[in-house]
Amino acid sequence: MDIQYWLPLLGFIGANFVVALSGAVFKPGAWYEGLAKPSWNPPNWAFAPAWTVLYILNAVAGWLVWREVGFAGGALALGVYGVQLLFNAGWSAVFFGMRRPDLAFVEVIGLWLSILATIILFLPISQTAGLILLPYLAWVSFAAFLNLTIWRLNPVRA
Numbered sequence: 742m743d744i745q746y747w748l749p750l751l752g753f754i755g756a757n758f759v760v761a762l763s764g765a766v767f768k769p770g771a772w773y774e775g776l777a778k779p780s781w782n783p784p785n786w787a788f789a790p791a792w793t794v795l796y797i798l799n800a801v802a803g804w805l806v807w808r809e810v811g812f813a814g815g816a817l818a819l820g821v822y823g824v825q826l827l828f829n830a831g832w833s834a835v836f837f838g839m840r841r842p843d844l845a846f847v848e849v850i851g852l853w854l855s856i857l858a859t860i861i862l863f864l865p866i867s868q869t870a871g872l873i874l875l876p877y878l879a880w881v882s883f884a885a886f887l888n889l890t891i892w893r894l895n896p897v898r899a
Contacts, residue, residue, distance in 0.1 A: 749807055753800040756826060761796055763830040764788075767837040777894040782887060795880055798873045799826075805870035806863050818862035825855035842892035849885045856881055 769785065783791075803822050806815050828851045836845035856878045864871035 802870040828852035
């Protein structure tokens with residue numbers, strides 16, 4: 742195995758890193774700290790390690806599909822993969838940047854659906870790629886419920 746084999750993995754890691762930067766640009770800050778949150782809200786320190794693992798799994802999943810069928814053969818699957826990356830990057834901007842838990846909930850539903858579609862499209866190409874995205878779907882399911890709960894506890898005032 743030469744560099745041509747591993748270089749695309751670095752590309753998938755890079756794409757996920759760029760998406761993760763959204764969380765660095767749009768930070769929780771004082772506004773988030775001031776929100777009412779449920780008792781089961783994870784501590785702030787837990788989010789970075791959880792997302793780091795999920796982004797790595799996401800990158801590996803994309804790479805596994807690319808390795809099996811390439812970009813041409815996996816155009817639909819990898820296109821939907823790209824859509825879920827865009828939804829992922831957008832959530833922090835909407836929730837923390839715009840301070841709109843209501844719109845962020847709509848956005849996270851789009852993220853959840855795009856992750857599910859990615860899994861469905863990845864499974865026939867690489868069962869491993871589809872399965873390693875299940876923790877991502879589970880975490881986003883939890884995050885969506887947390888988003889909804891925070892929205893309900895903190896109604897948006899126009």
